[in-house]
Amino acid sequence: MAPDSIVFGAAGFVGRSLVAELLRQDREVAAALRGRGDRLTSWLAGQGVDAARLTVVTADVTVPGLGLDGVSGPGAEGLAGVRDVYNAAARFAFGLGVEEARAVNVTGALNVADWAAARTGLRRLVHISGYRVSGGPADYRRDGAYEASKREGDAAVRARARELDIPLTIVNPSTVVGTGQFIGLAAMVHDLWRGRLPVLPGGPDVFLPIVDADHFARFMAAVPEHEETRGQAYWVLDDETPNLPELVALVAGHLGVRAPRRTVPVRVVRRLPRALTGADPETLSFLSGDRYETAPAAAFAERAGLSAPPVEQVLRDWADGLVGTGFGEGVPPRGPYGFQDVAGSRAWVAGERRDPGYVLLHGLPLDADSWADVSELLDDQALAADLPGLGRSAPAGSLDDWTAALLEPVRTRPVLVGHSFGCGPVLRYARARPDRVSAVVLVAPAFLQPRGGRFPRSAAAVPVLRRISRARLGARLGVPGAALGDLRRPGAARRVVEAMRAADAARNELRGLLDRVEAPVTIVVGSADPLAVDRPAVVIPGAGHYPQLTHPRELAMALGAVAERARREPRLSARG
Incomplete structure (x- = not known):
């Protein structure tokens, strides 16, 4: 089948x-x-989207004709049948x-409009503009x-469109948020996470609206289906x-960090050196109390059967995605992940919370992501x-x-695994x-x-750990730097050192406790770490x-053998 819709800027977030x-x-x-479509198709696969009906074409919106003359693709008959044109470029x-x-x-927006006008069966050109264009x-x-180019x-x-009678x-849209959005408001969340947001620019009435990416996509997809949307904005x-x-307070509470308590008027921020404020001058115009005429969009969404998810949940899920990817520096963990309440504090939890076959607690200076490769190889959820x-x-x-509270919702009798600390x-x-x-x-x-001397335990190590790169620290420990926790x-560095010292002080206690544990205990070590x-x-x-x-495969095999023995020789009755 030939494409009936085309999306320009298809590799972008929107x-x-x-x-x-x-x-x-x-x-x-x-x-x-x-460019090539590998990044898009890989992303679609990761979202579980069937791309059998997708045709990837090369285009350049900055040139007249977009470079699309005579385009054809595998399983397609060209673009002659396109009736809906979306400009997300x-x-x-x-x-x-x-x-x-x-x-x-x-120029690119006009080139897309000209190309759309030449479609004999054009039903709609949907142009994605900006919310501060008026x-x-x-x-x-x-x-x-x-902002000026979007306005122009x-x-x-x-x-x-008036000149060529284009439908x-x-x-x-306002700030579109969702997994993979790392600019704009995300930069402020990043500063909040790093403890670099002592005050907020703007006043108490600043309105920086958001829209959920999935809801916005559904809205755009519905527009051409309704004739009433022609000529509308x-x-x-x-x-x-x-x-x-x-x-910001909502996001800070979700992340378990301190929110700034004071604001600084935009006019003051504009006068201060950028080196001091860290604020890009172009972002300051977005910090206003302006409101927008959203009633027509809300009315159309209702007629189209669309409803946006609660904004608080959208913000929390987005914040989880930002932290989970290291604000774009890495890839998100596999499976469900995010911040949850554990023993009255915010905890990062990944994997199956209620019915895991394994529970994995990390050592130092790692985090839960250190188990990612092992979890992928296990025979049950972790x-x-x-x-x-x-x-x-x-x-x-x-x-x-905290450990007891983490395990309270668990309904299974998992294999409990701890590494080092x-x-x-x-x-x-x-x-x-x-x-x-x-x-x-x-x-x-x-x-x-x-x-x-695997890891320094003295307080003097704290400033060193704050400055050292994860690559250098990983090289010292003999592991990939990307696997280390964020110091x-x-x-963070101070708490890691304190944990090392506490673990050293508990050596005798834990050696005595080992012989009193009723559950079967298996010890796993590396040959270079006896x-x-x-x-x-x-x-x-x-x-x-x-x-x-x-050696994730070897460790996963060892854990699987323990789980298999536990299944064959249950010592205790399952929890009711």
Whole structure:
């Protein structure tokens, strides 16, 4: 089948969400990209979207004709049958040059309009504009290249549509949020997470509205289906978005970090040096109390059967995605993940919370992501979490109370696995609640190994750990730097050192506790990281202190063998 819809800018954050929605509706879609389509198709696969109806074409919106003359693709008959044209192509960045911004946001928008006008069966051109496009002509000096070019492009497309009688609908979204959005408001969340947001720019009435990416995609997909939308422009944003101070406080509470308590008027921020404020001058025009006419968009959404998810949940899910990907530096964890309440503190939890076959507690200076490769290889679902005060989790009062609270919702009797420092809470929980676990595995238990210099325990190490890169620290520990927890967060390095010192002080306690645990205990070590005591252990050849990072397959096999023995020889009745 030939494509009936085409999306320009299909590899961008908004464009790919729209492509996914159209494919879910069994539409025949052409994705117009400047480069190869591998990134888009990989992303679609990761979202579970069937791309059988997708045709990827190469296009350049900055040139007349878009480079699409005579295009054909596998399984397609060209683009002659396209009736819905979506322009999601935009150059969205601050600090752009004027010509760079205009090439896509003005000239490119007009080129797409001209190409759409030549479609004999055109039903609709849907142009994605910006929500701050009203209020006079473009002023590049006042607004900056991005906002001014979007304003100019909006006016130019409207004029071209009148001239060529193009069936046009303009959608003006606010900040579109969802997994993969790392600019704009995301930069403020990043500063909040890093402890670099002591005050908020703007006043208490600043309104920085958002819209959920999936809802926006559904809205766009529905527009051409309704004749009433022709010639209309819709502000698509969530009016329930709290004012900026409340929005930041909501996100801070979800992340378990401190929200700024004071605001600084924009006029003051403009006068201060950028090196001091960290604020890009182009972003300041977005910090206003302006409200928008959203009633037409809300009315259409209701008629189309669309409803936006609660804005508070959208913000929380987005914040989880930002932190889960390291604000774009990495890939998100597999399976469900995010912040949850555990023992009255915010904890980063990944995996199956209620019915895991394994519960995995990490060592130092790692976090729950250190188990990712092992979890992928296990024969059952796993639950992993960042220990309190470590990784992404906020501090908590008692580590043992925290562990009990983490496991309270668990309905299975999992294999409880601890690595190094994580062996302590595992042993204490198994001793206190033998009915809740089927077996215990201690991976590289530091309390059974020689005291050594794997990781510094003195307070003097804190400033060093704050500055050292994860790559250098990983090289020292013999593991990939990307697998290490983030020590740049406020207090993170100090808490890691304190945990090391606490673990060293608990060595004798844990050695005595080991013999009193009722559940079967298996010890796993690397051949390059032996025990200092005479204890039976599963030895992984060639592994050091972090086999979950260097030998995940071998460790997963060892854990699977323990689980299989527990299934064959149940010692305790299952929990009712």
